[in-house]
Amino acid sequence: MSVLTDGKYFGGSLDDVLLARASAQLPILRKEFIVDEYQIIEAKSYGADVILLIAAVLTRNEIKIFSETAKSLGLDVLLEVHNLEELQKSIMPSLDMLGVNNRNLKTFGVSTDISKELSTHIPDDFVKVSESGISSVEAIKDLKPFGYQGFLIGENFMKTENPGGSALEFIKEL
Numbered sequence: 001m002s003v004l005t006d007g008k009y010f011g012g013s014l015d016d017v018l019l020a021r022a023s024a025q026l027p028i029l030r031k032e033f034i035v036d037e038y039q040i041i042e043a044k045s046y047g048a049d050v051i052l053l054i055a056a057v058l059t060r061n062e063i064k065i066f067s068e069t070a071k072s073l074g075l076d077v078l079l080e081v082h083n084l085e086e087l088q089k090s091i092m093p094s095l096d097m098l099g100v101n102n103r104n105l106k107t108f109g110v111s112t113d114i115s116k117e118l119s120t121h122i123p124d125d126f127v128k129v130s131e132s133g134i135s136s137v138e139a140i141k142d143l144k145p146f147g148y149q150g151f152l153i154g155e156n157f158m159k160t161e162n163p164g165g166s167a168l169e170f171i172k173e174l
């Protein structure tokens with residue numbers, strides 16, 4: 001379960017992690033622009049299981065330090081990339097999952113083609129996650145042959161009156 005904790009752009013907060021922790025037994029991802037080790041300690045303290053690191057805003061050295069800090073705290077790490085350059089810069093053993101964001105940050109357009117293109121460049125040691133712009137079961141079925149096992153879906157559920165119920169219905173159809 002992905003919990004956006006960024007307040008400025010998404011209206012989230014760490015209290016949302018506490019609420020999610022108290023409400024569900026699922027692993028919780030703190031979805032945040034992590035730029036400081038302190039945010040990783042916060043994630044652990046508030047009950048998250050996984051942190052997101054965004055390759056577009058971090059150097060390779062920062063990714064190494066932050067992912068090793070997370071692992072030392074027992075957290076898993078999802079590293080997000082948008083292109084091959086970010087992927088090649090970031091691959092290292094302290095990551096658990098590699099996420100390809102289907103949203104182009106320059107145009108905000110979404111296409112799962114980038115997940116397909118990058119899939120062959122992601123070593124099998126990592127869980128492959130396709131992120132954003134997914135709104136149908138067909139899209140998942142289309143991505144699975146490319147090795148994707150995780151799918152980050154937000155708007156498709158959040159725009160409904162009952163996001164939890166919509167997610168359950170969606171999962172039943174898979």
Ligand SMILES: O=C(O)c1ccccc1NCC(=O)[C@H](O)[C@H](O)COP(=O)(O)O
Pocket residue numbers: 004031101103105131132133134152153154155156
């Ligand atoms: O994740 C991004 O790159 C992003 C860029 C601009 C606005 C919002 C963004 N992400 C917010 C989210 O966490 C999304 O809900 C998540 O990536 C899932 O995507 P979607 O299913 O398209 O909502």
